[in-house]
Each structure stands twice: as structure tokens, then as C-alpha cells.
Amino acid sequence: MIANILIGGVIFGYAGFMLVRHIKKSSKGKCASCSLAKNCEGSCASTYSYNQENRI
Template structure:
């Protein structure tokens, strides 16, 4: 019985830790939380001005 409680606590503790880590990374944004963000060539570091229109002539 005690072993079951300990195993259950470990499983729920790990699940909570995993969810907390996921939440922390998701708050940083897509590229900031990526493990290769410093060497990535996808252009995530380019900031787009939301006030600038894309189709202006």
C-alpha cells in the first residue's frame, strides 16, 4: 500500500513538473524556447511591425 502511494506520488509529481516546464517554454514563444535558436536560420529573430501594411503600393 505504501509503495503504491509513493509510486503514484512520483508519477503525479513528474506529470506536474512536465506541465510546468511546458508552460514556461510556451510563454517564451516559438523561437525563444527552441533549443537551437542561437544557430537557427529560419529568421525568427526578425521583428515584424504590426502597423506596417504588407500590400502597400
Template sequence: MIANIVIGGVIFSYAGWMLVRHIKKSSKGKCASCSLADNCQGSCTPYQQENRI
């Protein structure tokens, strides 16, 4: 019974952490939260493309 409570607690804690992480990333915007934002050649980062020249 204790094992079930611990496993359930771990699952709900992880789900809560992922939900908070998703909300924080989505509030930054599409390109700001992208893991490739520093190396992106897309249209979202015109400032970074101008400074590379």
C-alpha cells in the same frame, strides 16, 4: 501499499513538473523556446542572422 503511494506521488510530481515546464516554454514563443534557437537559420531569428555576417 506504501510503494503504491510513492510511485503515484512520483508520477504526479513528474506530470506537474512537465506541465509547468511546458507552460513556461510556450510563454516564451516559438523560437525563443526552441533548443536550436542559437543555431537556427529559420525565419524566426532575423536579428541573429544579421549579426552573423
């Protein structure tokens, strides 16, 4: 009985942690929350302008 409560607590705790993490990342925007934001050549405006300035 105690083991079931502990396992359930761990599962719900992890789910809550992942939900909060997802909400925080999604509120930053598409490129700001990406792990490859500094090296990405995607469609982000800041990355695009940076690449255009350093093209020479």
C-alpha cells in the same frame, strides 16, 4: 500500499513538473524556447535580421 502511494506520487509529481515546464517554454514564444535558437535559420525575425546583417 505504501509503495503504491509513493509510485503514484512520483508519477503525479513528474507530470506536474513537465506541465509547468511546458507552460513556461510556450510562454516564451516559438524561437526563444527552442534549444537551437542561436543556430537556427528558421523563420524567426531576430534570426533573419541577424543573418541578413552578416551576409557580406
